[in-house]
Amino acid sequence: MTDRWLYPWGFGSVAFGGASLLVPLYAVQLGASAFQLGLLASAAAVAGAPGAIAFGRLADRVPSRRPLVIGTLATVGACLAVIPFVSDITAVIVANAVLWLVIAAVAPVVTMVVVDATPESDWAERIGRLNKFQGYGWAGGLLVGTVWPLVVGQFVGAGTATRALFWAFAACAALSAAGTAWTLPSPDGHVTSPRRVRRIGRILTTSPRSIRSATVVFSPNRIYWSTRALRPGRLRKRFSPALATYLVAVCLFLSGSAAFWAPLPLVLTDAEFGSGIVFALYLLASLGSAVVYEPAGRLASRYDLRRLQAGSLVVRGISLPIVALAAGIGAVSLRLGLVGFGLAVVGATWGVMAVVGTAIVTRLASPAVRGEILGIHAALGAVAGGVGGILGGWAATIGYLAAFAIAGALVLLGASLVLTLRVGELLTQNTPAAAE
Secondary structure, three states: OOOOOHHHHHHHHHHHHHHHHHHHHHHHHOOOOHHHHHHHHHHHHHHHHHHHHHHHHHHOOOOOOHHHHHHHHHHHHHHHHHHHHOOOHHHHHHHHHHHHHHHHHHHHHHHHHHHOOOOHHHHHHHHHHHHHHHHHHHHHHHHHHHHHHHHHHOOOOHHHHHHHHHHHHHHHHHHHHHHHHHHOOOOOOOOOOHHHHHHHHHHHHHOOOOHHHHOOOOOHHHHHHHHOOOOHHHHHOOOOHHHHHHHHHHHHHHHHHHHHHOOHHHHHHHOOOOHHHHHHHHHHHHHHHHOOHHHHHHHHOOOOHHHHHHHHHHHHHHHHHHHHHHOOOOOHHHHHHHHHHHHHHHHHHHHHHHHHHHHHHHHHOOHHHHHHHHHHHHHHHHHHHHHHHHHHHHHHOOOHHHHHHHHHHHHHHHHHHHHOOOHHHHHOOOOOHHHO
């Protein structure tokens, strides 16, 4: 299959990345409270997971997947074009949920497209290429948001600049839809056999994370592919105490992470950072995780996984309230430097957490159900996104430091559970998931 369509698809990912922060910032401009920002983040996470599962199953039955991909891009463009005309915060929350419903839903569909009519031996390479285009696009959206106030903001007011940025991202999505319609082929192959589904799930759960992972705690693509063959009755007999303990730890530290990100746009705005600076800080956090993924993989193959994971969680748990403190210290330039450093550290810890976490689950899970356990591990991110978003928004109504302290405490509690695992438990399974 030709890869020409990946270029317009990557251009559409610019809109995805930009919208991930632009909508919360717009809600802040409308006067959203911290709790409403928590609802915004929670609704997006809750809508994304079932959307991916439903759309993925639909894509496996329709004669052609082209309309699903093109329709998603068109819907994203329409949502982004309409949101600037909405002044009710509840309506913005609903519109954002619809936006992330379709963005999450299309993730397994484009994976099917890249592997259709392609030998299985080429799947890992093609999925990696897709992730690269999506990652560059996502980062590009954050970069556009960073420079937009410098280019446009000097000519118009902040509100007009925000609306214009919405329409710029809407145009990216519309042009992406047109370009994808022009270049996307319509292969005949459909990925339906259980063996092929498990193969894709293993590739996705062991492949490097994208740049968006630092600020988005779940992957709808991994959730869909890893849970398609889920059989709860068989899983009940395969859960060891160590695996159950680690998954509880995952719920804790991912909920804490989501509780941190949910009110953060309001925290940064109240710290007198403009929208361009906020975009730059999010980009910095994302880049912090991206540069750590590969070194973390090397460390995971050499050192105690418990200590690596717990160490990254301790650093993250301490860093979260420090960011809140830094946002209220001294002059704007000092605050910017301290918050930027703190968010870079937070992003870097995610790079370790994501890679080492997959390695731990791989070691603890029985080979017979390893793919399904990895799917549950991915799905917990969606649950954590919903719970943590509401928790973080509610706690921030008491105070930002209180919210970030609670977020940090949840992460540290997860770290303590990770340390209760015994070294021997992580050495019982030494066959990596990617080699099955």
